[in-house]
Amino acid sequence: MSETALSNINFHALAQPLHDWYLLKKRQLPWRDNRAAYRIWISEIMLQQTTVQAVIPYFERFIIRFPDLQTLANSDIEEVLQLWSGLGYYSRARNLHKAAQLFVENGGIPSTFQELLKYPGLGDYTSRAISSIAFDEKVGVLDGNVIRILTRLLNYQQEWWKTEHKKYLQGVADSLNQFEFPSSEINQALMELGATVCLPQSPLCNQCPWSDNCLAQSQKSISEVPLKRKKTPNQIWYWQPEIYTQKNQVLLEKNTKLPFLKNQWLLPGKCSKQEDRPQNYDLKHFITHYNIYVKIKRHESAKALRLYSNQQWFDIDEIKHVNPSSLLSKCFSNSAAKSK
Numbered sequence: 001m002s003e004t005a006l007s008n009i010n011f012h013a014l015a016q017p018l019h020d021w022y023l024l025k026k027r028q029l030p031w032r033d034n035r036a037a038y039r040i041w042i043s044e045i046m047l048q049q050t051t052v053q054a055v056i057p058y059f060e061r062f063i064i065r066f067p068d069l070q071t072l073a074n075s076d077i078e079e080v081l082q083l084w085s086g087l088g089y090y091s092r093a094r095n096l097h098k099a100a101q102l103f104v105e106n107g108g109i110p111s112t113f114q115e116l117l118k119y120p121g122l123g124d125y126t127s128r129a130i131s132s133i134a135f136d137e138k139v140g141v142l143d144g145n146v147i148r149i150l151t152r153l154l155n156y157q158q159e160w161w162k163t164e165h166k167k168y169l170q171g172v173a174d175s176l177n178q179f180e181f182p183s184s185e186i187n188q189a190l191m192e193l194g195a196t197v198c199l200p201q202s203p204l205c206n207q208c209p210w211s212d213n214c215l216a217q218s219q220k221s222i223s224e225v226p227l228k229r230k231k232t233p234n235q236i237w238y239w240q241p242e243i244y245t246q247k248n249q250v251l252l253e254k255n256t257k258l259p260f261l262k263n264q265w266l267l268p269g270k271c272s273k274q275e276d277r278p279q280n281y282d283l284k285h286f287i288t289h290y291n292i293y294v295k296i297k298r299h300e301s302a303k304a305l306r307l308y309s310n311q312q313w314f315d316i317d318e319i320k321h322v323n324p325s326s327l328l329s330k331c332f333s334n335s336a337a338k339s340k
């Protein structure tokens with residue numbers, strides 16, 4: 001299906017019913033009570049890769065402990081990581097903390113997506129979501145949910161992940177925001193529609209404000225759009241971490257070699273990519289497409305050890321704050337169980 005030129009689409013006729021529907025159907029969510037940029041920013045970072053239902057209790061606890069930008073910027077990163085524990089993707093929490101300090105230094109959270117893009121953890125989608133929801137900047141948002149809705153609406157059977165097609169869809173999302181309706185509402189309407197009506201499987205078309213406009217529905221091609229992207233093939237890795245302890249401390253190394261958990265503190269040890277699953281391992285752990293098989297070696301003494309510049313001793317009690325990844329905690333539990 002070829003692209004319909006943006007100038008041939010009646011965007012006002014699409015924005016109006018979408019906006020009306022949102023005002024009637026929107027869910028009450030804690031970050032919708034108050035559109036302070038700080039709250040919108042925290043909610044958008046938490047919502048990356050995480051469902052609304054999972055985020056709600058974390059958001060509420062976080063806002064009670066860190067009610068404003070200044071409090072977050074002055075806080076200890078370990079306390080931020082502790083409150084984040086269980087949400088996963090911990091680089092989000094580290095970037096959030098760094099960005100809070102930079103926002104304070106620069107006089108607050110910027111109101112345009114172009115400015116927001118300069119801060120850690122803020123990509124195109126999140127910057128646009130924050131500037132439009134908190135400041136009504138007239139820009140569209142494009143994430144997986146929005147891509148699904150727009151490709152179905154236009155029966156757009158293109159490889160949406162390619163730059164030129166993404167650009168077209170971004171143009172569609174931006175065009176929906178050029179009218180009298182606040183961008184905070186238009187963009188949240190699209191997010192809401194993707195989460196509650198235009199579902200990946202079995203969309204509820206009879207509840208959709210665009211059911212009269214949707215080309216995929218009228219052309220009976222909903223199951224074909226958006227086109228499916230080929231999955232990254234799984235990779236097998238064999239990791240042989242070494243546990244050195246002294247007094248109440250354990251040796252960790254800043255990871256610059258392994259393709260997973262990059263730049264995080266991990267146990268030192270060899271790692272190699274394999275063709276097949278190794279025979280001899282203590283535990284396995286999956287991170288996205290990395291299937292990691294782990295064989296742990298525990299050393300009784302660290303006396304003869306010479307430390308490299310990327311290695312450091314950490315208190316054992318501190319480890320879950322330094323790196324909350326469950327891979328590390330699994331290694332310690334496994335090793336403790338074997339030494340009993």
Ligand code: SF4
Binds near residue numbers: 204211
């Ligand atoms: S009519 Fe159905 S497929 Fe089309 S946008 Fe609405 S929910 Fe999605």
